[in-house]
Amino acid sequence: MSRYVARRLLFAVPTLLVISFIVFALLDLAPSDPTAQLPLTIPPETRQAIRESLGLGQPFHIRYLKWLDQFLVNEPLNLLERMWGIEIGDSAGRLRVRSWATRAPVVDLIASRLPQTLTVVGISYIVAILIAVPVGVYSACRQYSIFDQAGTFVTMVGFSVPTFFTGTVLIVVFSVWLDWFPSIYDTTHRVTDLESLLVQVRQMVMPVMVLGLFNAAQLSRFTRSSVLENLNQDYVRTARAKGVAERGVILVHVLRNSLIPVVTVIALGLPTTFAGAIITEQIFRINGVGQLLIGAIEGGDIPTVQTVTFIFAVLIVAFNLVADVLYGVLDPRIRYD
Amino acid sequence: MSRLRGLILTTTILVVFATAAYAQRGADGELRMLYWQAPSVLNPFLSGGTKDIHAAAFVIEPLARYDDNANMVPALAAEIPTVENGGVAADLKSVTWKLRKGVTWSDGTPFTAADVAFTAAYCMHPDGGCNAAPRFENVAAVEAVDDHTVRISFKVAMPFPYGPFVGSTCPVIQKKQFEGCLGAKAPECTAQNFGPIGTGAFKVKEFRPNDVVRYEMNERYRNPDQPAFASVLVKGGGDAVSAARAVLETGEFDYAWNLQVEPEILAAMEKAGKGKVVSAFGTLVERLIVQLTNPDPALGDKRSTYQDGKNPHPFLSDPAVRRALSLAIDRNILVEAGYGQAGRVTCNILPAPPAYASTANDWCKTQDVAAANKLLDEAGWVRGSDGIRARDGVRLSILYQTSTNSVRQGTQALIKQMWRQIGVETELKNISASVFFGSDPASPDTYQKFYADIQMYANQFNGTDPQAYMQGWLCKEIPGPDNQWIGNNMPRYCDAEYEKLAAELAKTAGIEKRAAIAKRLNDMLMDYGALIPLVHRGEVGAHALSLGGVRINAWDALQWNINEWHRRK
Numbered sequence: 001m002s003r004y005v006a007r008r009l010l011f012a013v014p015t016l017l018v019i020s021f022i023v024f025a026l027l028d029l030a031p032s033d034p035t036a037q038l039p040l041t042i043p044p045e046t047r048q049a050i051r052e053s054l055g056l057g058q059p060f061h062i063r064y065l066k067w068l069d070q071f072l073v074n075e076p077l078n079l080l081e082r083m084w085g086i087e088i089g090d091s092a093g094r095l096r097v098r099s100w101a102t103r104a105p106v107v108d109l110i111a112s113r114l115p116q117t118l119t120v121v122g123i124s125y126i127v128a129i130l131i132a133v134p135v136g137v138y139s140a141c142r143q144y145s146i147f148d149q150a151g152t153f154v155t156m157v158g159f160s161v162p163t164f165f166t167g168t169v170l171i172v173v174f175s176v177w178l179d180w181f182p183s184i185y186d187t188t189h190r191v192t193d194l195e196s197l198l199v200q201v202r203q204m205v206m207p208v209m210v211l212g213l214f215n216a217a218q219l220s221r222f223t224r225s226s227v228l229e230n231l232n233q234d235y236v237r238t239a240r241a242k243g244v245a246e247r248g249v250i251l252v253h254v255l256r257n258s259l260i261p262v263v264t265v266i267a268l269g270l271p272t273t274f275a276g277a278i279i280t281e282q283i284f285r286i287n288g289v290g291q292l293l294i295g296a297i298e299g300g301d302i303p304t305v306q307t308v309t310f311i312f313a314v315l316i317v318a319f320n321l322v323a324d325v326l327y328g329v330l331d332p333r334i335r336y337d
Numbered sequence: 338m339s340r341l342r343g344l345i346l347t348t349t350i351l352v353v354f355a356t357a358a359y360a361q362r363g364a365d366g367e368l369r370m371l372y373w374q375a376p377s378v379l380n381p382f383l384s385g386g387t388k389d390i391h392a393a394a395f396v397i398e399p400l401a402r403y404d405d406n407a408n409m410v411p412a413l414a415a416e417i418p419t420v421e422n423g424g425v426a427a428d429l430k431s432v433t434w435k436l437r438k439g440v441t442w443s444d445g446t447p448f449t450a451a452d453v454a455f456t457a458a459y460c461m462h463p464d465g466g467c468n469a470a471p472r473f474e475n476v477a478a479v480e481a482v483d484d485h486t487v488r489i490s491f492k493v494a495m496p497f498p499y500g501p502f503v504g505s506t507c508p509v510i511q512k513k514q515f516e517g518c519l520g521a522k523a524p525e526c527t528a529q530n531f532g533p534i535g536t537g538a539f540k541v542k543e544f545r546p547n548d549v550v551r552y553e554m555n556e557r558y559r560n561p562d563q564p565a566f567a568s569v570l571v572k573g574g575g576d577a578v579s580a581a582r583a584v585l586e587t588g589e590f591d592y593a594w595n596l597q598v599e600p601e602i603l604a605a606m607e608k609a610g611k612g613k614v615v616s617a618f619g620t621l622v623e624r625l626i627v628q629l630t631n632p633d634p635a636l637g638d639k640r641s642t643y644q645d646g647k648n649p650h651p652f653l654s655d656p657a658v659r660r661a662l663s664l665a666i667d668r669n670i671l672v673e674a675g676y677g678q679a680g681r682v683t684c685n686i687l688p689a690p691p692a693y694a695s696t697a698n699d700w701c702k703t704q705d706v707a708a709a710n711k712l713l714d715e716a717g718w719v720r721g722s723d724g725i726r727a728r729d730g731v732r733l734s735i736l737y738q739t740s741t742n743s744v745r746q747g748t749q750a751l752i753k754q755m756w757r758q759i760g761v762e763t764e765l766k767n768i769s770a771s772v773f774f775g776s777d778p779a780s781p782d783t784y785q786k787f788y789a790d791i792q793m794y795a796n797q798f799n800g801t802d803p804q805a806y807m808q809g810w811l812c813k814e815i816p817g818p819d820n821q822w823i824g825n826n827m828p829r830y831c832d833a834e835y836e837k838l839a840a841e842l843a844k845t846a847g848i849e850k851r852a853a854i855a856k857r858l859n860d861m862l863m864d865y866g867a868l869i870p871l872v873h874r875g876e877v878g879a880h881a882l883s884l885g886g887v888r889i890n891a892w893d894a895l896q897w898n899i900n901e902w903h904r905r906k
Contacts, residue, residue, distance in 0.1 A: 031772045037386060043471050045823070046467075050468055052464075098524060102547065103527065104378075171582075182587075283579070287545070291547070
């Protein structure tokens with residue numbers, strides 16, 4: 001197993017380099033101008049001066065190598081320095097990937113966005129799992145029952161209705177009509193006591209439910225089909241023949257085996273938690289990583305787009321590996337060596 | 338009786354207390370504002386986006402600002418320098434500002450002329466990428482005469498010397514804080530750019546780029562009973578519709594900025610009775626630019642270039658066609674469908690300030706399809722079997738481009754129908770704003786290249802003086818390959834008369850005389866039909882009914898009088 005992991009990690013290096021090149025080149029070649037958002041009252045000569053101050057005057061390969069160096073060498077060094085409070089070399093003079101819109105280091109921007117993205121999107125993912133697994137299992141055990149039919153209907157609706165629609169409907173119903181929950185997420189809110197925790201819960205309810213239901217729809221379908229497949233296996237008949245109670249058959253035998261593919265699906269979906277749910281973040285103004293990306297795309301802030309996209313790529317490659325390894329760990333029949 | 342007296346007494350006490358509370362600094366709690374485009378940086382010199390200029394205007398101030406009627410009012414200056422009070426030199430080549438005395442920065446250090454001179458040095462540095470740099474054009478030197486006097490000298494006579502340090506786009510920053518941030522270092526000063534020290538009513542408490550800004554009142558603000566609010570929250574993100582909802586329907590916020598929302602949606606939300614929609618009109622005009630040169634792809638390098646007038650457009654060079662296109666448009670419908678309170682019909686490219694607005698072109702205010710058809714008939718443009726007019730094998734077929742934006746696409750569709758009535762065929766095209774307004778010389782889709790027959794966008798000028806704006810239609814401003822497609826003269830208009838009059842404007846002092854010349858310049862452009870103005874666009878916002886003191890301002894940042902905002906009791 002460890003040899004397999006080592007081999008996969010080695011393979012990841014050229015993969016990521018190629019991805020970084022494609023991401024950088026695609027965005028660099030795209031016809032976009034960071035000064036396009038400025039008012040037209042700013043004359044072209046000034047725009048040119050601004051572009052040059054952003055480093056756009058240099059040739060493509062220099063900018064690419066500079067970005068790679070800043071992202072792969074300087075930023076990890078900064079991270080190490082901050083974690084251990086030490087200084088490695090000339091840390092003040094080290095160049096960092098800077099956002100064009102805010103002129104601040106992109107990595108700092110991402111770090112400031114991660115907490116809200118992780119709490120909201122992360123919790124919604126957990127909620128989704130908590131809903132999806134029981135619903136999926138129960139639907140499979142009572143195949144074609146009313147519960148199953150209703151579950152199928154709800155998950156289909158949940159899966160097909162986009163979050164920008166459910167989000168707006170929830171806001172209109174629960175914020176405008178009923179006035180139960182705030183429609184705008186306060187990212188500066190700090191949880192210090194029970195009361196502030198309640199405020200935090202209230203402002204998280206709607207975004208978490210929107211995202212949670214959307215993810216749950218997909219996962220519960222997966223769980224249902226996986227359980228169904230296992231229910232017809234010989235080992236289930238054996239267990240029943242031994243006289244194991246139905247409850248035991250399902251919870252001990254079937255569930256454990258049918259969760260193996262579900263776990264890998266969950267692991268593969270995890271990078272999206274870091275990426276944030278772009279649309280939901282926008283609707284509820286949870287200004288997280290997803291909103292950072294959208295704003296940067298709209299504003300022509302190429303360094304931010306490049307960096308965030310590349311971080312997503314790294315996460316996806318990493319979690320693919322995690323999913324594969326998990327599969328091997330959970331299912332003894334699978335051996336990679 | 339005694340109960341009544343008691344009631345009166347209580348009311349009186351309440352009123353007294355309420356007034357007292359109003360006059361007390363920080364008594365009104367938190368002001369909550371929504372900017373759906375969130376502020377990215379609090380140094381307006383490095384951004385130029387309206388949202389960033391507004392976010393900075395809470396904190397840093399210019400020497401003078403414009404009020405909501407376009408009058409200049411002193412901010413950090415003691416008075417507005419004029420020729421009469423000796424502040425502006427008789428030869429118009431220098432201006433001397435007297436600064437307000439006793440002003441301190443929020444960190445306690447005194448505000449002096451050295452800060453003003455430093456700000457000029459900061460913005461005029463060639464490597465700084467300062468986007469207020471055009472304000473300092475023609476500035477020879479900015480020097481501190483003494484602690485409270487600054488002299489700005491110009492290279493040429495400036496009949497309107499109020500470019501530098503007037504309005505929120507050009508405020509004064511603190512020398513002590515920004516000293517290490519000159520030139521190429523400017524963008525690296527993240528702490529300074531995110532938390533400028535200012536003289537304004539508020540100071541920055543917390544800034545999360547593209548998300549939230551928190552301000553708290555500046556205890557050292559020069560008016561002891563202001564601001565009424567103890568803190569301000571500016572939240573960003575989302576879209577304009579939900580921002581309007583948060584103020585007008587749920588009442589979670591006090592002010593929502595820039596509500597480019599379909600008019601009927603806003604009107605429906607306003608009925609909830611929690612807030613009020615407000616608008617202000619500056620100089621922003623949504624206009625059609627008429628391509629006067631030939632954009633035919635077959636011309637290769639010469640496409641859309643002026644060539645000393647030897648490359649005329651096949652049909653838009655005919656004045657009758659240009660006039661007919663304008664006559665055929667019902668501008669009232671465009672306003673109603675796309676702008677509501679945020680727009681009004683205009684026939685001028687220079688619609689404001691009021692003294693500068695011409696009335697000579699008001700014929701365009703009413704649509705006249707019959708007259709337009711008659712003009713085209715007389716000019717020899719005959720309808721073919723498909724209803725499209727042609728003359729000598731040239732069909733009136735227009736490629737009409739603009740940036741991607743739902744209101745603009747709606748306007749495009751309406752105008753296409755209106756032109757169809759006079760036998761003009763229109764093909765619509767929209768281009769992403771970051772490409773259209775970008776200036777990549779390699780892209781064929783920029784508004785400077787103008788590879789189309791008609792294009793539409795909005796433009797305006799800073800402040801109240803139109804000189805630089807009107808100079809945009811000089812021959813030398815025509816974009817082309819020899820100047821890397823840089824220039825403001827998109828229609829490729831070139832007229833010796835216009836040049837002469839524009840040069841006269843540059844030497845004339847006195848508001849009335851300047852206004853007369855500016856009006857004539859506007860009328861020349863309108864008579865010629867180089868541009869077809871459509872809608873005078875305003876700025877729209879919404880505030881809660883409980884918020885007092887808001888005077889939405891198209892000439893300066895919304896926050897120009899933030900020190901006067903208060904909670905209505």
